[in-house]
Amino acid sequence: MxxxxxxxxxxxxxxxSSSFADRARKEAVRMMVDAGLDTTEENARKVLQKIISQKGSNYSGHFNDLVKTITGTYDPKLIVTGIITYHNIKFALLxxxxxxxxxxxxxxxxxxxxxxxxxxxxxxxxxxxxxxxxxxxxxxxxxxxxxxxxxxxxxxxxxxxxxxxxxxxxxxxxxxxxxxxxxxxxxxxxxxxxxxxxxxxxxxxxxxxxxxxxxxxxxxxxxxxxxxxxx
Amino acid sequence: MxxxxxxxxxxxxxxxSSSFADRARKEAVRMMVDAGLDTTEENARKVLQKIISQKGSNYSGHFNDLVKTITGTYDPKLIVTGIITYHNIKFALLxxxxxxxxxxxxxxxxxxxxxxxxxxxxxxxxxxxxxxxxxxxxxxxxxxxxxxxxxxxxxxxxxxxxxxxxxxxxxxxxxxxxxxxxxxxxxxxxxxxxxxxxxxxxxxxxxxxxxxxxxxxxxxxxxxxxxxxxx
Known part of the structure; x- marks a missing residue:
């Protein structure tokens, strides 16, 4: 035929797809640490990576879980800082x-x-x-x-x-x-x-x-x- | 005291808040009609307004329902065209x-x-x-x-x-x-x-x-x- x-x-x-998501997450974590997330960028990236491999990349609460794991609290400012940065970078790199x-x-x-x-x-x-x-x-x-x-x-x-x-x-x-x-x-x-x-x-x-x-x-x-x- | x-x-x-959401919806509808939504902008706006007043402004399926009402189908291209335009305009005007x-x-x-x-x-x-x-x-x-x-x-x-x-x-x-x-x-x-x-x-x-x-x-x-x- x-x-x-x-x-x-x-x-x-x-x-x-691989590198753009990684770079977006990296910038998101950097901005969250800047905004007061009390850990190193390296550790935050490690924790985020673990959450993604456990919950899958389509799970919508990555940044909620990251903040919860590190601070023990629900901190909307830190969560939203992560989400906004992730989306801005992702669409800029797509x-x-x-x-x-x-x-x-x-x-x-x-x-x-x-x-x-x-x-x-x-x-x-x-x-x-x-x-x-x-x-x-x-x-x-x-x-x-x-x-x-x-x-x-x-x-x-x-x-x-x-x-x-x-x-x-x-x-x-x-x-x-x-x-x-x-x-x-x-x-x-x-x-x-x-x-x-x-x-x-x-x-x-x-x-x-x-x-x-x-x-x-x-x-x-x-x-x-x-x-x-x-x- | x-x-x-x-x-x-x-x-x-x-x-x-009022005018920025209205303007974002207006542009979203215009782009959807451009992309093939088979109705007038005026009618699409009217249908969308009705959906919003019925389901509330925090309902996440406004554009799904709009496309469904007008075409009877689930058309991801039209829905996503609406969502992307709405968000782009909204953040540009915020x-x-x-x-x-x-x-x-x-x-x-x-x-x-x-x-x-x-x-x-x-x-x-x-x-x-x-x-x-x-x-x-x-x-x-x-x-x-x-x-x-x-x-x-x-x-x-x-x-x-x-x-x-x-x-x-x-x-x-x-x-x-x-x-x-x-x-x-x-x-x-x-x-x-x-x-x-x-x-x-x-x-x-x-x-x-x-x-x-x-x-x-x-x-x-x-x-x-x-x-x-x-x-």
Whole structure:
């Protein structure tokens, strides 16, 4: 079958998610210590990191818990100082990779259908696509919240393929995670390209057909797949 | 007793809350119609206004309900376009009144204890104080969420007075609402100044001892109260 579509992961695949959240948290902690949080920045970062790994990154009370852990109290000024700084820095740093838009433009010129499938809260993931300025490239956007199950469940991948209205062997998947992107994408029958970016860029990988260091390299790979499949 | 403290309402007393929310909603609706919400701006504003009056201004699903009402669907792109625009405009417009800081400085120079008591969600009200740049003027900040009951309950006023650690007749209250600020403040024994600002500035008023058009006028009134009470 000919390739007719490309399905992208979002976080760390279309933009640098890992570093922007880290930098936003670092600045938030710095401002909280400035505002009177009675500990060192280093310790506050350590405590915050522990809270995030325990409660998950979508938990909404990170800064409440940080202040509570360090001061034993509910201190709205410190909590809100953290939240405001985190959001200001996050939105200031939210940018596509330098070659993301160029890549999407090239794929669109090839007449391909484009989709995003991403773990996360629907409105938060759409907010990223809108703030990144790339939402209108995508014919299909699917979130784990919307489906009810996240990666690496193959049901979630099958749902995405159905939404793309294509067969699995007509779609190329692009993602950064071996375990949660590449393995399940291949399992359901898609070609898969791994982008070596983000927190997991050095993860062991014995399965990816294609590994790329810059998202724009996907264009040539997909061009080759399209032409090799032509009759 | 001598006057030793001033207790302020927040919304429409220290900054213009009514018009900034209206203007933010107006721009949000305009961007949503631009992004494909299939109705007129006028109709969308009308529908949004109805949702707000039914669900209250602290309900978090205004834009979800607006899109649902008009399109019958859950459309994350339209919803998030509304939310982002609303917040961007809101924070861009959030400013103290021209004379708010000058007033607070004068009262501080007089050695008075300052407090804020406000209806609303604790972290949201603190966020306003921090973004307005006035949080550090206040020795005491009390919200209805924190207390569990809002204005015009006199218990809420008595709680605020206790937090100020003063007697009611040592405190001057400043607010914009006759029914929710002035009447209960007087009932518990404080002097009360009504600022004629915001949505209710033309509300009938047969009870206020002092009515002012600019917050800075409060300084002279309070100075007179302080000196008339001196032994």
């Amino acid at each position: 000919a390739i007719k579509g490309v399905l992208f992961d979002l976080d760390d695949t279309l933009y640098n 940018r596509p990779y330098p070659n993301t838009i160029k890549t999407l433009v090239e794929l669109k010129k090839m007449g391909l259908k484009l989709g995003v499938m991403t773990d996360g809260i629907t409105l938060k993931q759409w907010e990223k696509l809108i703030r990144l300025g790339i939402v209108d490239f995508f014919d299909v956007v699917i979130t784990s919240e919307e489906f009810g199950l996240g990666k690496p469940n193959t049901e979630f991948y099958e749902y995405a393929i159905k939404k793309m209205d294509l067969n699995p062997d007509e779609i190329v998947f692009v993602g950064d995670r071996v375990d949660r992107d590449i393995i399940p994408a291949k399992k359901v029958g898609m070609d898969a390209i791994r982008l070596l970016e983000g927190k997991y860029k050095n993860a062991e990988d014995t399965v990816s057909q294609y590994k790329i260091k810059d998202i724009y390299e996907a264009v040539d790979i997909i061009k080759n797949l399209v032409s090799s499949n032509e009759p | 001598a006057i030793k403290g001033v207790l302020f309402d927040l919304d429409d007393t220290l900054y213009n 400013r103290p009144y021209p004379n708010t800081i000058k007033t607070l400085v004068e009262l501080k120079k007089m050695g008075l204890k300052l407090g804020v008591m406000t209806d609303g969600i604790t972290l949201k009200q603190w966020e306003k104080l921090i973004r307005l740049g006035i949080v550090d003027f206040f020795d005491v900040v009390i919200t209805s969420e924190e207390f569990g009951l809002g204005k015009p309950n006199t218990e809420f006023y008595e709680y605020a007075i206790k937090k100020m650690d003063l007697n009611p007749d040592e405190i001057v209250f400043v607010g914009d609402r006759v029914d929710r600020d002035i009447i209960p403040a007087k009932k518990v024994g404080m002097d009360a100044i009504r600022l004629l600002e915001g949505k209710y500035k033309n509300a009938e008023d047969t009870v206020s001892q002092y009515k002012i058009k600019d917050i800075y006028e409060a300084v002279d009134i309070i100075k007179n109260l302080v000196s008339s009470n001196e032994p």
